[in-house]
Each structure stands twice: as C-alpha cells, then as structure tokens.
Amino acid sequence: MAERSGPSRILALVLIGLGAFLVVAAILIPTYTVSALAKTPLDLEVTTVSTGEGSVLERTSLAAGRVVVDQNVPIVSQRFVTVEEPSDADIITVQAGTTLRRTDKQADTGLLSATVDRVTLDRKSSMPVESPIGTIQVAGDKPAEEVAHTGLQYKFPFDAEQKSYPYFDINTRQSQDIDFVEATEINGTPVYKYQQTIAPVDLSTVANLPTNKVTLPADTWGVEGGAEPVTMTRWYENTRTLWVEPETGVIVKGDEELHQYYAREAGQPEVDVLKTGLTFDENTVEYQIQQAKEGKDQLSLFGRTVPIVAGILGVISLIAGVFLLLRGGNGGHRQPARADNALRPNPAGGAAPAPSSNRDWTTDRTEEIPRTNLNKE
Template sequence: MADRSEPRPIVPLVLVGLGVFLLVVAILMPTYMTGRLEKTPLDLEITTVSTGTGTVLNAASLTAGRAQIDQNVPLVSQRFVTTEEPSDSDTITVQAGSTLRRTDKQGDTGLLTALVDRVSADRKTAMPVDPVGTIQAQGDKPAEEVPHTGLQYKFPFGAEQKTYPFFDTVARQSFDMNFVEETEINGLPVYHYTQTIAPVDLSTVVNLPTNKLALPADTWGVPGGSVPITMTRFYENTRNIYVEPKTGVIVKGEEAVHQYYARRAETPDVDVLNATIGFDDNSVDFQLGKAREGIDQISLISRTIPIIAAIVGLISLLVGLFLLFFRKGRGTPATASGPRTSTAPPSAARPARGENRDFGDERTEEIPRTDLRKPPQQ
C-alpha cells in the first residue's frame, strides 16, 4: 500500500509567524517610527494674535514741536507663519510676517511696526541649520541678511527644563530663555520659560534715522529750550512663554515691551512704546489643539500601537506553539506497507459457522459449504 504522509500544520505555523512579526513591530516602532514622527510638519500655516494696552508715542507730534504720549492705547499684534522653500525631510524654512497696530486709528496711521522674518531650522531640534536668515523691516527696502542663532517659533521635541538661546527679531540677537516652572494651561502640562532683554541701543542694530534723533529740548519735553538734544532709541523686553514639552509647541506667549528715547540707557526720557501684549484666547486654544494633536500622534505610535501589537503577538505566538506541540504530542499512527496483521483474538476475527455477520445495514448468513466432488444422492 502507498504511504500516507501527515498534513503540514499550516494554522499553527501562521500563528507563530504572525506572533513573531507583531512582537518585532512592538519593539521597533517606538524607536524607529517615533523618531520619524517627531518632526515639524511641512505644511505650517499658523496665525497668532496678541492683544494688550499701553502708552504709545504719537510720531506726528515730534514734527509738530512737542512729543505727545498717548495713554491706554489698545494694541493688537498679528503673526502669520508659513512654510517656504527650501524645505525637506530634515530642514524646514519658515517665513513669519508680523505687525503691531494701535486699533484706535485706521489704516497706515495705526501701524506701529511691521517686519518679515525668514529662517531655516532643523525639523526636530528647531535650531537654525544655517546661521544666516533674513529680516525685512522696511517695506520699500529689500530684506537684510541677519544671523539667526536661537529658537524662535517652536521648541524642540522633548523640551527640557533648562536654558535655551532664543532669538529676538528687534534686537537681532539671541538671549537666554530660562526655565521657570512646570505648570498647566487648561489641563495641559506645560513648561514656563522667561527671557529678560536688557536695554539695547537700536541705532547699533539697524541704521534708521528714527533710531537716533536730534531735536530741540522743548520737543522732547526736557529742560533746555531750543537747544538740540540727541536722543537714542532703546529697546528692552521681558518675554514669558509656555511650551508643551513633548511637541515643543508654544501654546502661550506674553511680552512686556518697552521702547524709549533716552540720553542714557538707564534713564528713559520719552516712551515710544510701553505695553504688555499676550496671546488672545483664540490663539491659546488653537495652539493647545495643535499640541494635543501632536501628543496623540506620538502616543499612538510610541505607546498604543506597540502595546496592542505586543499583546496580540504574544497571544498568537503562544497559541501557535501550543497547537504545534499538542499535535506532536498527540501523534499520528504510522502506516506500513504490506499485509496488515490483526491483534484481535481469533474468535473476534472470524465468526462461528452459521453466525450472522453484521455489515452496516446488510445482514448475511453463512451457508454450509457443499462438497462438489461427491455426486448428488438419488
């Protein structure tokens, strides 16, 4: 007789293979996929709005012969950030257009400052990859090359409780941004950082006529009558920002800005701008949403999917091994060629003469054999 081979255990092998695959996925995904996910998106299009009130110099009053400082002026600062070229898998170039307006005046009379900043940064660390960026502070003049040396629009993924360099577009240099505390905004844990910028002589930063002016003392409102007094424009700031550490998203920002004319940096004579301006509620909510979206994506790849893959993989592997070894332990009788010998007793193997044998639904009766060699009896 032909050999009958045992069928291959397909299902157990498939379960074992699936289990091993899922366990490998659970191990590699947090390290490989999370690193690829923790990069600044290349489709940035973010608008933030900051509001506040403060004192503002009426610039037209200088030409009228007497400096006029307006009090309790409503202010709004708007910044629009987009992704530009060149940008690739490791680097992103962003362009930010910023304006500061007083909302109690219309059109150009209400515009206080406007600039366009452009910088390329590492998509993971958020640090500039090329020290040269550009700033355009005057609409009628081309952008100037300005070295960018610190963070600006975002913190690195996995921000730490430490000091970072943070670039200021007015002073055009970086200053320390120091960690203050861990706190919460609308239930989301954030890191609070602060930056203090001591008075900066803006005439040494940008060569503009308005950064150093010689006007009569009476115009400045200081003693001296018609004697020309040269005043220098200074800038100082205290900046507080709140960062979601896993994504590096700046969810809230506030600045106490002070620009003034003075003969000495430590003694302001005429305020140009003195105001505290911070993200409005809509901007905070939008940034919180971006941070939570990023956290969910990172958690899905680094935690949720690996845990599910590990559990399902382990179960699949154990079930597959159990079925495989259970089949082997149970065993299958081997089939040999040649006549089959019965171990049943003779009495069970051959029915007695005259005994009925049952073959399923048919019943047969054994008939006595007749000796054909003997002639029939007459």
C-alpha cells in the same frame, strides 16, 4: 487524526510567524516611527494674535515740534507663519510676517511696525541651520537684510527640557538664554514656563534706521535746554514669558512686556515710544493647545498604544502557535482505533459471527434448534 496534523502544523507555523512579526514590530515602531513623526510638520500655517494696551508715541508729533505720547492705547500684534522653500525631510524654512498696530486708528495711521522674518530650521531641534542664512525685512523700501539667526523662535524642540535655551529676539537680532521657571498648567494642559529678560539695547547699533537716533530741539523733546539740539537714542527692553507643551514643543502661550523709549542714557527713559504688555488672546491659546494635543496623540499612538497592542497580540499569537504545534505533534503518533465490529476471518469459511457481547439476544432464535419428533406412532 493523522490527516489533520498537516493543516494544524501549517496554522501553528503561521501563528508563530505572525506573533514574532508583531513582537518585533512592537519593539521597532517606537524607535523608527516616532522618530519620523517628531518633526515640525511641513504644512505648518499658524496665526497668533496678542493683545494689550499701553502708551504710544504719536509719530507725527515729532515733526510737528512737540512730543505727544498717547496713554491707554489698545494694541494688537498679529503674526502669520508659513512654510517656504527650501524645506525637506530634515529642514523647514518658515516665514513670519508680524504687524504691530494701535486699533484706535485706521489703516496705515494705526500701524506701529511691520517685519518679515525668514529662517531655516532643523525639523527636530527647531534650531536654525547655518545655510541658508536667515533674513529680516522691516517695513519700508529697503530690501531684506541677511541676519544669522542663532536661537529658538517659533517652536521649542520635541521633548523640551527643564533647562535654559538660546532664544532669538528679532528686535535686537541676537540670542540670549530663556530660562526654565516652573512646570505648570494652562487650561488643564501641562506646560513648562520659560522667561527671558532683555536689558536695554541701543537699537541704532542694530539697524540703520532714521528713527533709531533722532536730534531735535530740547523743547520738542520736552526737556530742559530750550532750542538747543538734543540727540536721543531709541532703546529697547523686554521681558518675554513663554508656556511650552514639552512633548511637542508647541508654544501654547506667549507674553511680552515691551518698552521702547528715547533717552540719552540706557535705562533712563525720557520719551516713551511704546510701553505695553502683549499676551496671546484666548482664541490663540485654545488653538495652540489643540495643536499640541493633536501632536501628542499622534506620538502616543505610535509610541505607546500601537506597540502595546502589537506586543500583546504577538504574544497571544506565539502562545497559540506553539500550543497547536505541540498538540499536533502528539496526535500524529497515535494508532488508529480498532473497530470491534469488524468482520474477522473464520477458519471454517465465511465470516466469523460477532462476539457474544455484541450479539442481539432479543430476537427469536428457536429456528436454530433442531426439532425432535415427540409424537411417535
């Protein structure tokens, strides 16, 4: 038994060391690994499609001398988001190309607007960083303009809260609060619902585009005044609703009630330019839900599952190691058992016979008794 105490002690110490390592790992993994995972991935590549229908100004009608607004027009908005440089461990630069078109017309005749938005974000908070400054380019010959982005856009922060966040609107080039409305579900996925209402904004004060302030005869506008010139300003309103998976910050669904119109006063539409409701189509919603689930699973794996398993195995290893160590310590002080059958010295010389208790009395011992001659002559 003494010879076994060495290997047993080594095994016990190995188990105790392994158990301590696993317990420490169970404590540290959620702190460091999850923190590293809770960042917007650098391989981000997302296409979202929103559909709807509404009224659209026939853009060639103004030049033709008579305003025509088409009704019940099918409309689709498509946005393609990719990652650009600079991007690193802390920041990510995203570029979003967005087109809005009417699908009842082909090619460029159906294009209503196109923009390219570029912004550098903090990978954890999803908020824009001060440098480099963002840019916005509107379809046309003009280069991209530098525009300071000051709110969320394409993603919410990890562990989104039930509160208001600043949200950047690309049309007004400003941020205003998007407010928490309720906790609900979409296709079985828990989400937070947020909503933002944008009051009428004069787009001529946002971007210097010829279509944002137009002077035409009153007859062309379809208002009183005959040939008298009337200047109309293009206004923009919107009610934006977003459904966000809170753990990952993924926007699962988006809805916008857009209204752009020409008017001489805010809130008094005279000619609709665009009036439509646009909502993520079902394929986009399902894709976004899948992205959110994959992110949640990864966070759950390293935030809960791995630490729990490591902690349980660590405790088991510690208990087994301590048990072996204590058992080996007690066994090391035992005296070897005496062999009852061992030969003991005999004072008369030779070996002493085995004790009587161990002798075999079944064999014939008559030869050991001296013979006596009974037949005397």
